[in-house]
Amino acid sequence: MKSYLLVTGDFVKTGGMDRANFALAEYLAKQGEQVHLVAHRVAPELLAYPHVQFHQVPKILDSYLLSSPLLAQTGRVWAKKLTADGGRVLVNGGNCQWPDVNWVHYVHAAYEPSQQTGLLRQLKGVFSRRLFLNEEKQALQSARVIIVNSNRTKFDLIEKLGIPEQKLYTVYYGIDPQVFYPPTPEEKFSLRQQLGWPEDQPVVIFIGALGDRRKGFDTLFAAWQKLCKSSDWDGILVVIGTGAELPLWQSRAADADISNIRFLGFRADVPKLLQAADCLVAPTRYEAYGLGVHEALCCGLPALVSANAGVAERYPQKLKDLLISNYDDVNELVKKLQKWYKDKENYSNLVYSVSQELGNYTWDDMAKAIWEITS
Structure with a gap:
């Protein structure tokens, strides 16, 4: 021993x-x-x-x-x-x-x-x-x-x-493939009912500390403001995380009259939230790896992440379109989300095979x- x-x-x-x-x-x-x-x-x-x-x-x-x-x-x-x-x-x-x-x-x-x-x-x-x-x-x-x-x-x-x-x-x-895995359509429907999320609106999820700007929520917030001005955008943004800047973002969302952002704070049921969502966004300025993105992929969730994040190394060529080249470029993120929104089913199918491969390790x-x- x-x-x-x-x-x-x-x-x-x-x-x-x-x-x-x-x-x-x-x-x-x-x-x-x-x-x-x-x-x-x-x-x-x-x-x-x-x-x-x-x-x-x-x-x-x-x-x-x-x-x-x-x-x-x-x-x-x-x-x-x-x-x-x-x-x-x-x-x-x-x-x-x-x-x-x-x-x-x-x-x-x-x-x-x-x-x-x-x-x-x-x-x-x-x-x-x-x-x-x-x-x-x-x-x-x-x-x-x-x-x-x-x-x-x-x-x-x-x-x-x-x-x-x-x-x-x-x-x-x-x-842990027993915890992070792609849900069946029935499981996803049940989870959304439990969470009170509408079945007919796409849910985009952000997970990260809001103590500083490292996770890039400021870029996502600005992109979301632009998206919400479009009549054909009906997505819901769910924000998981706490930190000193949380009240600031809650106040800004209220001032901008953006009603489709839900700040949930700390949550212990992240696997279920990922399985119930439709897309994860992580425009991080620095990420040595990015376990939250990894977990999202294992749940079959298309995950937009900065190209310089460590986890991006594990993206195969077919998912390179999900990588954000400039985490400060609001317009790029808007275009990435719009592209995903128009072809949601195809992106989900592409991620599914990757989720199986990641789940084997x-x-x-x-x-x-x-x-x-x-x-």
Whole structure:
């Protein structure tokens, strides 16, 4: 039995990197390995395994930023203990300085967030970014092996931080095909009835944090305003996500008298929302991967996404028309949505075969690839 130490904020099934870390921890536990988890939260399913040990780190004032020094310190303490006995250590980005395996889900050096909210939040953003940049650089330059979630991430590390390519291994995220799958027409009809969505109007869905402009909701909002001025556009936009800018967008929608935008905030039933929708839009300015887009495709949902997002690498040629070349170009997004709207059935048929292929690569497949690289 080999010992593994994994360090991250949360091992839960919500969120991109959280879901990925959960999957790796569960896979190692199923192989009978001794798994040590340094984190704030761990899902009960993981704790049920006999060889999983949770070294809990308090979350100070419910803040990941304030708690990050303690998480890093606790990670190093356990790393020293386990490596003395031949154990392996996997950290995430700059969250813990340890020169073994590093799993990169986001490159801070590749994107500078734009804050549109209050001065205090802007100052916090500047401080945290400087901290993250410094920790990221140190951790990645000292890492023995680096796992990345896309070739986009690999190229960013080479270009922005000068990381040698021979240290980098691309392993794409997996999926749970029992949760994310194309619904039958009967299932979709039933879901829309439950959600109160009309059967005869197309539903476009946006999923992403509204704390800054990284996810590109401002581009989508401007495009939606233009579309709503057309008499032949009757789509409904469903917005999933919370953040400091949510009240701002709600107010702007009301001021513009746009009644066909529904802000649902945080939702735990994202798989069902995707299965009930008709299209997903993600004009993101930076996305190391894009698990939400991946999940949408697995649900058979045409997904418009920025061409520079990591997940775009997994789009076959027949879906290239769904890629947004310029995330700031409102007119391009309008044209993409209009084209999809006029040929909805064809796009759905094209995505269906891709959803089957993506669904065959599970979280266990991802975790096994990492296990084999790091063994």
